[in-house]
Amino acid sequence: MPILSNFPGGSGGGGGLALAAVSNITTLTSSGKVYIKWTDPDDLVVAESTLASWGGTLLVRKAGSMPTSRRDGTVVIDSTTRNQYSNAYFCDSGLSDGTTYYYKFFPYTTTGTYTDSEDDEFSATPTAQVAGIDSWNVTSIVASEEAGNGKMTIKWSDPAATITSDGVTLATWASTTVVVKEGSYATDKDDSDAVYTLKVTTRNQYANTPLTVTGLTNGTTYYISFFPETTDGGVNASTTQRDTGVANRITIDNVPSQSGSLTYNGGAQSPTWSNYNTTYMTIGGTTSGTNAGSYSATFTPTTDYRWSDGTTTAKTVSWSIGKATGTLTVSPNSIELSPSNLSDTFTIGGNHDGTISVVSNNTGIATVSRSGNTVTVNNVNQTTGNTTITVSCTAGTNYTAPSSQSVTVEAKFVSSVLNENDWSVIKSVADASQGANYWAVGDRKAVTVNGTVGTQAINGTYYVYILGFDHNSSREGTGITFGTFKTALSGGTDICLVDSHYNDYSTGGQKWFNMNHSSNTNSGGWKGCDLRYDVLGSTNSNNNDAGTTTATSPVSGTLMAALPSDLRAVMKPMNIYTDNTGGGSNTASYVTKSVDYLPLLAEYEIFGTRSYANSAEQNYQAQYQYYKNGNSKVKYRHSSTSSIAYWWERSPYYNLSNTFCYVYTNGYASGYNARFSIGLAPAAFRV
Structure with missing residues (x-):
């Protein structure tokens, strides 16, 4: 401000009236x-x-x-x-x-x-310590109790940017000095006993992001004083600007633990951890595993952290991989032992790693041995019977104990008494071409017949008998051929089972047991005759070979359908040769193959010679051993076992067009009109 003249107006005092004071x-x-x-x-x-x-x-x-x-x-x-x-x-x-x-x-x-x-x-009196400076305070002071190893954090808000009074700015904030001291508060911003002093020249720099003080002693309480200063050097040393804090590591509230569960899967796995933060701690120990079981990981606090108990050393934490659910399989789950299959194997599968045990529940029937996952089942003295092989497994390292599995064993070995053997046993012997080693031609087995052929009900137990072993096998195939039927297991009478319309060849009514129903002819021979399909059910349709399902799915109302299912299940198709043209000729080309399950016998198969059949048939046929052995060819009627029956052969009469061969009541060969109805005694079947 410029200084004016000491003598304003130039004259000095002057005279006159004076004014009042300001x-x-x-x-x-x-x-x-x-x-x-x-x-x-x-x-x-x-x-x-x-x-x-x-x-x-x-x-x-x-x-x-x-x-x-x-x-x-x-x-x-x-x-x-x-x-x-x-x-x-x-x-x-x-x-x-x-x-x-x-x-x-x-x-x-x-x-x-x-x-x-x-x-x-x-x-x-001018002064840097302006009016109001003592209340121009640092506020919102927050000091930490734990901020890290030898650390403490401090937050505060600096005072207003200026000190004003009556609209006049008396002072402006220049800095705040924070003084940290051990044992007591500092009374001066330049306290020489302070452990830490910082002059902060950016206002509110630490209002939100705290100041970190380092180099302190853990567990020690420190006294914090603030000294805000104006640009003119005025300092507020008010004691209201104080707080205390403690230097210490930050507490980790919870030790990590395994989150969720792991199950063995054959590969290496690592757990997921709850309460694990790489900022707070490091991980060590075993952190990955493959096998099921318990493992130990370690967690060590990093420099600035400690556990809730105050320690900083590693904590050991257990984690685990659980066992997978064990499974056990066997394949196949059933085995059949027979003369052609004295031993067999099955395979153990599944997921398991315990101790496997394989036990036969009846060692009198079958024993077992194991090599790895292959189990061999052996017969015991070819004893017929049933047993169960139980496969079990204990819990292992990586799998729980699986449920036990079982394999059923059916041992079907041969009794020298034919009738004591199931059809499945007989089939296994036949398949092995071993029939003659156990039985003789003529041996019998009971068969329960139940059904209706045409209008004739057929119910009861009768006996089939062996005609031959591997008969004419080069042409007809292997197996045991049976004939039908006898009335008793030993002795008894040979009967024609189907004969209720015997000698009925009238033009009206049903003609069930004639070779051809519609006309008196042998045209088409055996392969094309009505009886082959309508009565015997030996083929799927007239003049066609049998399909492989004929025995198991027979035509309803036929003799095939009346046979028991366990017998039909083992019957083989028979490749037989017959004059399949007819018409009265010895032409060799007339003799062809047909496939049958339940055919009649040919003249040569019965007698070993031919009198009335096409002479070419004997070039393809063979006499059955049963008749070669001299057994009677006489059969009786089913409806009257004291009455001798005529019974059909499948061979057409060689020089007549309306006649098929048959066996006369005296057991000799002869011929009969195709439309006549007489007895049936099929060669039965082959197994």
Whole structure:
């Protein structure tokens, strides 16, 4: 502020009436500054006449004592605008802090008369410690209890950017010094016993992101003091700006544990962990495994962390891989032992790794031995019977104990008494071409027949007998051929089972047991005759070979359908040769193959010679051993076992077109009209 002349107006004192003193003097101080407001005096008016008019106000400053006159000191302002500083402060700057300055106003009139009054006097002392600085505090102080190894964090909000009073900025924030001390609070920002001091010049730098103090001693309480400072060097050392904190590692609340479960899968696996954070800890020990079982991992806090019990050493945590569900399989799950299959094997499969046990529940029937996953089942003295092989497995390293499995064993070995053997046993012997080693031609086996052929009900147990072993095998195939039927297991009578319409060849009514129903002819021979299909059910249709399903799916109402299912299940198709043309000729080309399950016998197969059949048949046929042995060819009627029957052969009569060969009541060969109905005694079947 420029200093005015000590002698404003140029003349000095002047005479006349003086004005009143200034009023409402208000002062503020800051570093090197004094702020002043005042109200200039009014004009002197008496009886509405102005006796003296305000011309200006002179402010004089003096250091050390009050000015005694307007000339005693430095004029800091000569204000000639009335009340210019009644609301806005005048600033007297460039002063020295700590020095008391004395001020005096000298209002004057337009005629140069000065007022000299003690009411115009005041003093002020500039200072950096401005008014209000003691409450200009750091706030929101938060110190940590644990921030890391030898660490403590501190957050705070710095005071307002300025200190103001009555609209005047007295001071501006420059910095905040934080002082950390052990044992007591610092009383000065330059405390030499402090363990940590930091002057922060960015306001509110640590209001949200804390300051981290390092190099401290864990478990020690530290005293924190704040000293905000103005740009003029004013410092707030208020004790309200204090807090305490503790340096320590950060506590890990929970030790990690396995999350979820693992099950053995044959590959390496690692667990998922709950409460595991790589910032807090490191992992060691066994962290991956393949086999089921328990494993141990270790977790060690990193430098800045500790467990909730205060320790920092590794914690051992168990984790596990569970066993997979064990499974056990056997294939096949049933075995049949027979003369052609004295031993057999099955395979053990599944997922398991325990101890396998294989036990025969009846070692009198079968024994077992195991090599790896292959189990061999052996017969015991070819004993017929049933047993069960039980396969079990204990729990192993990686699998639970699976459910036990079983293999059924049916041993079907041969009794020398034919009738004591199941058909399945007989078939196994036949398949092995071993029939003659156990039985003889003529041996019998019971067969229960139940059904209706045409209108004739056939019910009861009868006996089939062996005609031959591997008969004519080069042409007809291997097996045991049976004939039908006898009335008793030993002795008894040979019967024609189907004969209820015996000798019925009338033009009306049913003709079940004639060779051809519709006409009296042998045309088409055996392969094309009605009886082959309608009565015997030996083929699928007239003049066709049998399919392989004929025995198991027979035509309803035929003799085949009346046979028991266990017998039909083992019957083989027979490749037989016959005159399949007919018409009365010895032509060799007429003899062809047909496939049958239940055929009649040919003349040569019975007699070993031919009298009435096509002479070429004997080139393809062979006499059955049963008849070669001299057994009777006489058969009786089923409906009257005392009456001798005629019975059909399959051979057409060689020189007649309406006749098939048959066996006469005296057991000799002869011929009969195709439309006649006589007895049937099939060669039966081959197994």
